[in-house]
Amino acid sequence: MFEQIASASKGKQVVMFLDYDGTLSPIVQDPDQAFMSDEMREAVKETARHFPTAIVSGRCRDKVYGFVRLGGLIYAGSHGMDIRGPSRSRKEQKGGKSVLFQPASEFLPMIDEVYKILLERTKSIPGAKVETNKFCLSVHFRCVDEKKWVDLAEQVRIVLKEYPKLKLTHGRKVLEIRPAIKWDKGKALEFLLNSLGYANSDDVLPVYIGDDRTDEDAFKLLKDRGQGLGIVVSKVPKETRASYSLQEPSEVMDFLRRLVEWKRNSIRASI
Numbered sequence: 256m257f258e259q260i261a262s263a264s265k266g267k268q269v270v271m272f273l274d275y276d277g278t279l280s281p282i283v284q285d286p287d288q289a290f291m292s293d294e295m296r297e298a299v300k301e302t303a304r305h306f307p308t309a310i311v312s313g314r315c316r317d318k319v320y321g322f323v324r325l326g327g328l329i330y331a332g333s334h335g336m337d338i339r340g341p342s343r344s345r346k347e348q349k350g351g352k353s354v355l356f357q358p359a360s361e362f363l364p365m366i367d368e369v370y371k372i373l374l375e376r377t378k379s380i381p382g383a384k385v386e387t388n389k390f391c392l393s394v395h396f397r398c399v400d401e402k403k404w405v406d407l408a409e410q411v412r413i414v415l416k417e418y419p420k421l422k423l424t425h426g427r428k429v430l431e432i433r434p435a436i437k438w439d440k441g442k443a444l445e446f447l448l449n450s451l452g453y454a455n456s457d458d459v460l461p462v463y464i465g466d467d468r469t470d471e472d473a474f475k476l477l478k479d480r481g482q483g484l485g486i487v488v489s490k491v492p493k494e495t496r497a498s499y500s501l502q503e504p505s506e507v508m509d510f511l512r513r514l515v516e517w518k519r520n521s522i523r524a525s526i
């Protein structure tokens with residue numbers, strides 16, 4: 256797989272897009288403890304030194320930055336609804352100037368309201384956890400007894416009936432609530448490519464690595480563009496629009512290291 260990707264990227268600018276949970280950090284029971292290893296941080300840091308790199312997460316931007324703790328990267332939180340991205344002007348980009356893009360900002364009061372209601376509604380279900388990700392909410396059931404999953408989903412459904420402008424999606428043992436706007440990780444990827452100046456460029460190779468259903472929107476975008484590569488992180492074969500797969504975050508780390516090494520060698524060879 257690596258050789259195929261390296262050969263596809265010859266003469267092209269690789270732009271790296273990385274999901275966080277399950278891709279850079281292993282899945283753990285407590286979402287607040289999903290730390291990334293120092294080795295992975297180093298691999299991401301080196302990746303960002305060699306290629307434009309963005310973290311695209313369901314978490315809110317501040318939270319995912321709190322886990323990654325690296326400058327020089329683009330951060331897109333809340334499934335791409337909270338982007339601190341590069342300025343469109345090359346001059347400003349060089350000066351490190353960034354711009355905020357938040358297409359769902361009008362939903363903030365509604366999301367806050369629903370967060371409070373869900374906290375109240377789910378507090379009697381042991382193990383249930385409601386997490387706010389600024390423009391989105393996550394209702395976790397990883398630590399809920401399987402017999403109670405239906406009850407929890409029903410509580411969420413009842414609440415959302417009153418909020419038709421919000422929609423429900425599913426992730427890894429999590430129900431995700433977000434504004435029903437046409438915006439997802441795929442749109443965020445496209446937005447970032449445009450912001451980086453690669454809107455209609457043939458000599459760019461976006462690479463997106465992710466493990467969850469919301470990452471499929473980004474894999475689809477790449478397929479539809481006929482440009483770039485999706486890499487799904489999964490231990491088991493699953494239906495996906497990604498072209499390649501890695502089994503777990505440690506393999507993602509090895510892949511990033513190899514890519515950096517390959518880039519260094521190609522720079523050396525060209526001198």
Ligand SMILES: O=P(O)(O)OC[C@H]1O[C@H](O[C@H]2O[C@H](CO)[C@@H](O)[C@H](O)[C@H]2O)[C@H](O)[C@@H](O)[C@@H]1O
Pocket residue numbers: 274275276277281282283284285286287289311312313314386388393395397426427428429431467469
């Ligand atoms: O887009 P991502 O960066 O992958 O974020 C998706 C969700 O990830 C987190 O939940 C998942 O990881 C947790 C920690 O390993 C795990 O406990 C949980 O079961 C997983 O669903 C995060 O907590 C969510 O808010 C994100 O939406």
